[in-house]
Amino acid sequence: MVTKKTDDVEAVENLGKARDAIVSELRKAIVGMDDVIDEMMIAIFARGHCLLVGVPGLAKTLLVSSLAETMSMSFKRIQFTPDLMPSDITGTELLQEDPETHERRFKFQKGPVFTNLLLADEINRTPPKTQAALLEAMQEKRISSGGEDFELDEPFFVLATQNPIEQEGTYPLPEAQLDRFLFNIMVKYPTKSEELDIVRSVTNDEEPQLKEVVDGPTILEFQHLVRRIPVADHVFEYATALARATRPDEPGAPEFVRKLISWGAGPRASLNLILAGKARAALRGRCHVSTDDVREVCLPILRHRIIPNFAARSEGMTSDSLVEKLLEEIPAGEDLYTEQVN
Numbered sequence: 001m002v003t004k005k006t007d008d009v010e011a012v013e014n015l016g017k018a019r020d021a022i023v024s025e026l027r028k029a030i031v032g033m034d035d036v037i038d039e040m041m042i043a044i045f046a047r048g049h050c051l052l053v054g055v056p057g058l059a060k061t062l063l064v065s066s067l068a069e070t071m072s073m074s075f076k077r078i079q080f081t082p083d084l085m086p087s088d089i090t091g092t093e094l095l096q097e098d099p100e101t102h103e104r105r106f107k108f109q110k111g112p113v114f115t116n117l118l119l120a121d122e123i124n125r126t127p128p129k130t131q132a133a134l135l136e137a138m139q140e141k142r143i144s145s146g147g148e149d150f151e152l153d154e155p156f157f158v159l160a161t162q163n164p165i166e167q168e169g170t171y172p173l174p175e176a177q178l179d180r181f182l183f184n185i186m187v188k189y190p191t192k193s194e195e196l197d198i199v200r201s202v203t204n205d206e207e208p209q210l211k212e213v214v215d216g217p218t219i220l221e222f223q224h225l226v227r228r229i230p231v232a233d234h235v236f237e238y239a240t241a242l243a244r245a246t247r248p249d250e251p252g253a254p255e256f257v258r259k260l261i262s263w264g265a266g267p268r269a270s271l272n273l274i275l276a277g278k279a280r281a282a283l284r285g286r287c288h289v290s291t292d293d294v295r296e297v298c299l300p301i302l303r304h305r306i307i308p309n310f311a312a313r314s315e316g317m318t319s320d321s322l323v324e325k326l327l328e329e330i331p332a333g334e335d336l337y338t339e340q341v342n
Contacts, residue, residue: 039185052160070211089113090113245330
């Protein structure tokens, strides 16, 4: 008799194979960026959104469009500018006349947010009202217009980018809105060998042909599968301990947290550590989540959820270095958390 558990084990193996196939296809168009690709795929199968921070020219748009192609998802890109309006993202009401009755009525014209994979380029260059319209769509997965709700296409994934260099004339996202993103991914410069490969591949006359590996319904099935991955109690305890240890007023918080952090991560960080850990384990063909999975996703989850204070900045400490120090301070032993639970 085939049980649900047996089916899930086989499905996890298929997800691991699909991941390898997707990465293999992306390698035809993308050089390097292993961590970025891995974290983006974790976010997609954990039903989260990503904020990418990197200088222009690092192939972020090419990566997203290539990922959409290999996963058979529709893709749209919005260049955020200071004059962009919320209706430019969500859609607008247009007055149309019925050719038979000549009756005029408003009809909703869907905006670019109605897609599977949306690239919000330089999200910090548009005013807060427009930012809020996109973030509301990300959270609610629907658009309201004229008293009617319009459901967004599933799967739905937003990849927003920010330029870390130019900050003049920008509108930084408030912390409450940053918290809506599962990952904050840092896109770094390529290595010397990677850059040589990029120059060789881009300057020739060959156009890479990418194959579709999965489709929308399959992605949705894998997303449900990720939610069913079991998690041991000590992993729950470890993820919660990491998030709570970032809060300066929390009893038992490390001394450096009290001295160097103004505000720590909220409960959404604990949730995301577990969800991303599940997705990471499943993408590697495993049916269980380890503390190592949680540790590996900790940095992109916490770096935009903790706020270093003036003392930290004066010592040259960043949110990344504080998270790395936190991982050294908080133990991940199974026995420790098992004893606490018992």
